[in-house]
Amino acid sequence: MINVTNEIGTLQSVLVHRPGRELERLTPRYLEEMLFEDIPWLKKIREEHDLFAETLSKRGCKVYYYHDLLADILREEAVCRVMIDDVLSACRIGSTLLKESIRDYLRGMEAERLAEVFISGLEKKEIDRLAGQSRLSSYIREAYPFYINPLTNLYFTRDPGAVIDSGLVVSAMKTPARNRESLILQYLHDYHPLFADPQGEGQIPLWYKPSDLDSIEGGDILMLSPEVVAVGCSARTGTEGIERLAERLFSGPSGIQEVLVIQIPFVRAFMHLDTVITMVDRDTFTIFPDIREKIALFRLKPTKRGGISISPLDSLEKSLKESLKLPAIRLIESGGGDDLTAAREQWNDSTNTLALEPGVVVTYDRNVASNDTLRAAGIEVVEIEGSELVRGRGGPRCMSMPLQREAI
Ligand SMILES: NC(=O)NCCC[C@H](N)C(=O)O
8 A cells, every 4th residue: 555645654565676796887087977976885785774674664664665666566577578668769879789698698587687787787798708708898998888778876765766655756857867767767667556546446556756857856855744845956956847746746646735845956965855854743844944044935735727836935944833733843953053063974974864763763883963853852753873874975764665554
């Protein structure tokens, strides 16, 4: 069952990705293009991720893995064929001869292995050797080494999609490095029984899809309540995408009656809304103090004639209070009241908390000051290790896409 109508109700099921071989294909040369600042150590990052997944399971949350779901649908011959073609088109392989060689190679694989290749990529030398083709790229060491690029950011499953109510947003990713992540999610939506509509014949509603083109990423989507979704306008999510999503939510079978737009500075350190603000309890958020004066707010509502009204707002506290229909809300500043600590810990995702239930969140243990501040405010903090996980610039919220949360 797929249903998320809030940020903090008991987490019942979640989609994650265990970091894999794709990270061993990160090289210093492609770090920036692949949206990393450093190269994680695979053995250790996996241990850390396993601990994260175990932390969720121990609390009763069912954990689904991208690789497993993808392998499930690839066992179907017809799906396998169209997906191979779509992946090759997404990778812009133009030569017919080359495309045929890669297609033949991939079609000979078991579903498990093919799922692995779709995620971790395909090196040029692997194909050229097998196909016995003499290709210019094997003579030029500077040439790009992959036919299928590794999805190094897939372990941040928050971003390729988001469940809103009983439907799914499949993101239109801003950067080429992450495009194929949402292609995979779209396939899972279209073919996996997990996304079957319990009410009808087909699959659950799609609020957004990659072919909508205007960029929108899941880290910018916060489900405040069954009626209100907050959407970050950020380096990754643009104004047109937000408007289109709002139109679909207002006119489709969702309970959403308001989109609260929170525009944050368009910088690398806070690429999504959830890198600077997350919800930790019914009336409580944690926020990176530096952005408090740097955000702009807008309320989008449906008009009677099927359009959207846009109202600029001034204060974050007041807007959240109104949107949540609460007498007061609390904003807990990360960093424990010290600007330098706040900036350092935000860089390591102190503000990117994942709620397990109201007032209980998962965070990285390294963000000592921010975790202490949360505890002092009465929040239960469940710490995980993040020495390697953090190198991709994402925290526990980024590493999870909730599929089901208890209603509150
Ligand atoms: N929601 C998030 O903030 N996700 C973190 C994404 C980090 C990834 N390296 C990226 O730049 O897209």
